[in-house]
Amino acid sequence: MKYLIASIALLIVGCSNTRSVLKKNTYSNPIEGTWVLKSVLMGDALDMPCGFSIEGKSRDMNLILTSVKEISGEKKKLFGQSTVNDFMGWYTILSFEKKTKTGKIKFEPLVSTKMASENTTLMECENRYLSYLEKMVDFKIEDEKLQLSITLNPLNGNVGKDPFAENYKICFYLIKK
Numbered sequence: 031m032k033y034l035i036a037s038i039a040l041l042i043v044g045c046s047n048t049r050s051v052l053k054k055n056t057y058s059n060p061i062e063g064t065w066v067l068k069s070v071l072m073g074d075a076l077d078m079p080c081g082f083s084i085e086g087k088s089r090d091m092n093l094i095l096t097s098v099k100e101i102s103g104e105k106k107k108l109f110g111q112s113t114v115n116d117f118m119g120w121y122t123i124l125s126f127e128k129k130t131k132t133g134k135i136k137f138e139p140l141v142s143t144k145m146a147s148e149n150t151t152l153m154e155c156e157n158r159y160l161s162y163l164e165k166m167v168d169f170k171i172e173d174e175k176l177q178l179s180i181t182l183n184p185l186n187g188n189v190g191k192d193p194f195a196e197n198y199k200i201c202f203y204l205i206k207k
Contacts, residue, residue, distance in 0.1 A: 059095070059096075059097045059106065059123070060123070060126050060128075060131070060133070060171060061095050061123070061133075061135075061169060061171060061176055062095050062096060062097055063094075063095060063206055063207075064092060064093075064094045064206070064207040065092060065093045065094075065095070065176050065204035065205065065206060065207065066090050066091070066092045066204060066205055066206075066207050067079045067090070067091040067092065067093070067159075067202055067203070067204050068203050068204060068205050069203045070159075070200075070201070070202055070203070071179075071199060071200065071201040071203070072200055073198050073199065073200075079091045079113075079155075079159075080112070080113040080151075080152055080155030080156060080159065089111060089113065090111070091110070091111065091112050091113060091159060092110055092111050092207065093108060093109075093110045093163075093204060094108060094109040094110060095108050095121070096108070096109070105120060106120060106121050106122060106123065107119075107120055107121075108120070108121055108137075108140075112142070112156040112159055112160060113147070113152040113153075113155060113156045113159075114145050114146070114147045114152055114153060114156055115142045115143040115144070115145050115156060116142065116143050117140045117141065117142035117143075117160060118140065118141055118142075119137060119138050119139065119140040119141060119164075120137075120138040121135060121136065121137045121138065122135070122136045122138075123135055124136055130170075131170060131171040131172065132168070132169065132170045132171075133168070133169050133170075134167060134168060134169075135166060135167060135168070135169050135178070136167070137163060137164045137165075137166060138164075139164060140160055140163065140164055142160065159202075162180070162200055162202070163178070163202070165180050165200075166178040166179060166180050166200075166202065167179075167180050168180065168181075174205055174206040175203065175204065175205055175206070176203075176204045176205075176206070177201055177202070177203055177204075178201065178202045178204070179199060179200060179201040179202070180199070180200050181197050181198070181199045181200075182197065182198045182199075182200070183197055183198070
């Protein structure tokens, strides 16, 4: 009987210690949620998402950012819909400043379904969106808005269209759904 009581006591102490460790390591994902792409800034041109003006021919481009708890730890998974295909992948929040609500992010290579569209403009736009999404490194949160961006310097060979530009910024502006 003494051993049974001692075993139960050790079990209770062990469980309570595990809970306190889990509480200390709980991480809140500042950008978790469903986001809808509303506009794209490419250099100095602001554009609407692919297919915005083509009624009924496309759907909202969205990005769903989640945190998945696994045995090996918490992983950040993303899903989304582009103009034609669905996609998924993983991402890492490298840093986040609560005061300014800005941070650094890294996207892993994305995988997508392989459906095709007769509308080559939608396909080109989708390919551009997915390739830029993988390259985004900065994020900022304001109210219910998320900005993902990367600044390229054409003089360093990062982009080659305008040799006179100092920086070329690509931004995705998304709103929370």
